[in-house]
Amino acid sequence: MSMIKVFENRESQVRSYCRKYPVVFSRAVNSELFDEDGNRYIDFLAVAGSMNYGHNNPEIKKAVVDYLSGEGPINMLDMYTEAKAEFLQTFNEKILSPRGLDYKVMCCGPTGTNAVEAALKLARKNTKRTQVYAFGGAFHGMSLGALACTTDQASREGGSVPLTNVSHIPFDGTPGIDSLTYLKWVLSDDHSGYEKPAAIILETVQAEGGINVASVEWLKEVRRICTEEKIILIVDDIQIGNGRSGNFFSFERAGIKPDMVVLSKSISGFGIPMALLLISPELDIFRPAEHNGTFRGNQLAFIGGTAGINYFVDHQLDKEVQRKSKIIENFIKEKILPLDSRLTYRGIGFLWGIDFGAIDPKLAIEAVHRAFDKKLILEIAGRQDAVLKIMPPLTITDDVLNEGLAIVEEVFKEMFKA
Ligand SMILES: Cc1ncc(COP(=O)(O)O)c(C=O)c1O
Known part of the structure; x- marks a missing residue:
């Protein structure tokens, strides 16, 4: 008998x-999930971006299992351990240094929102200002500070x-509004009613907000404004980082260096909770213990994280994503858009959205249900949940990717009676 009742009860x-x-x-194996009856599902969600390197990735799993079979410590607060040393070294040598990044690494409590x-906190402490600017469409987490930056009602x-001390600015591409002009006005007009912020926090691609991709020009200009105004630029790379954009960090395509970067989800390689704050060295002014937390030292996360970085580099996953990204985009352009001229799409790398907003937002969840009946896992995002979100693990094979896309096509053909 199915175990489902225990959850419902x-x-x-x-x-x-x-x-x-x-x-x-x-x-769960790479991009395939199996239920208790042995039914197979294709995973186009990747646990909201925390399984970028695939479920039970054998190379990463081997490192984790090898560690577990010894007597290495498992949870260690922020004490020095071999597992953490190796992670920091690997992260520095294979990710930060080659990109000319000199961030200090802060191990946070194990969720993105932490x-x-x-x-x-650190931006406010550095600048002694309280206000932060976030953008319409932003998602930064569920604890109160992050929730104040998050926009969905x-x-x-x-x-x-009351969610306080955050003001929202229209994101790049907001219909009818020139976001940069607005931001400049807010900062320059002493009657704008906005306080100068400690920080501007942004996702270079808003994922939960509906797959809104900021342009390179916009990102560069926001960086320039932050530098000019001495505002700290925080990039939240929790969902679009770890290779999903086609580069390890999503801001690489704009050639900018944020002052702080938030990483979580896939950074542990294996789906083990972990979150990091990368900090420009001159901003690294927390006193010891000023942002403490018991679970900042999950050694399995460090082990998986090291193996995940090695996997990313050894398999040139960035190049793989850039190649396979075109398969998804061409599929949407050739097979989906012709079905109805009101459908639109957005995306980059391995994060794509098909927008039903101009037809009927409810069609997106209908597509999710229909796809699930056909054993494909998809998710919705954006205003009114109108966007169908496609984000497979980066390691999905071409065959399984095409199989999943064929199901998407079937679903759309049913819905549009083609
Ligand atoms: C961009 C972004 N920031 C922050 C978070 C919050 O992360 P967590 O759910 O681990 O707290 C998420 C989660 O989806 C996210 O996508």
């Missing part, structure tokens, strides 16, 4: 993804207290 109402995919999963909190209402 015992688990909190707050559960969400399981409502879209109401089966009990028991196995690292966002650290970034906001449903999440904000969950906070049940």
Whole structure:
């Protein structure tokens, strides 16, 4: 008998993804999931970007299992350990140094939102200003500081207290608004009503916000403005980082260097919780213990993280993503857009969205349900949840990618009676 009843009877109402995919999963291999009855599903969600290197990636798993089979410490606060030393060395040698980045690495509590909190605190501490600017469409997490930066009303209402000290600016591409002109006006007009911020926090590609890709010019200009105004630029690379954009860091395509970078999700390589704040050295002024947390020293995450970086570099995953990205984009252009002229799409690397907003936003969730019936896992995003989100693990094979896309095509043909 299915185990599903125990969740419905015992688990909190707050559960969400399981409502879209109401089966009990028991196995996961690269981009395929299997339920308790052995049914196979193709994964176009990658646990919201935390399984970039595939489920149970054998190379990463070997490192984790080897470590577990010894007597290495597992949880160590922020004490010095061999596993952490190796991670920091590998991260520096293979990711930071080759890109000319000299960030200090702060190990935060193990969720993305905790690292966002650290970034906001540290920016405020450095500048002695309280306000932060975030952008319309932003998602930065669910704890109160990060939630104040997050924009979707449903999440904000969950906070049940005023969400303060953050102002929102229209993101690049907001219809009818020149975002940069707006930002410059806010900062330059002493009657704009906005306080000068400690930091500007942004996703270079808003994922939960509906796959909104900031242009290179926009990113460069925001960087320039931040430098000129002595505002700290924080890039939240939690979802679009770790190779998903086609580069390890999503801001590489713009040739900019943020003052702080937030990383989580796939940084541990194996799906083990971990979050980092990368800090320009001159901003690294927290006193010891000023952003403490018990679970900042998960050694399995460091082991997986080291193996994940080696995997990324050894397999040239950035090049792979750039190649396979075209398969998805061409598919959308050739097979999906011709079905209805009101459909639009956006994306980069291995994060794509098909927007039903101009037809009927509810069609996006209908597509998710139809796809799930055909054993494909997809997600929705954006305003009114109108965007169908495609984000497979970066390691998906061409065959499975094409198989999943063929299901997307079937779903759209059914919905548009083609
Ligand atoms: C861009 C971005 N920032 C922050 C977060 C919050 O991360 P976490 O859910 O691990 O707290 C997410 C999660 O989806 C995210 O996509």
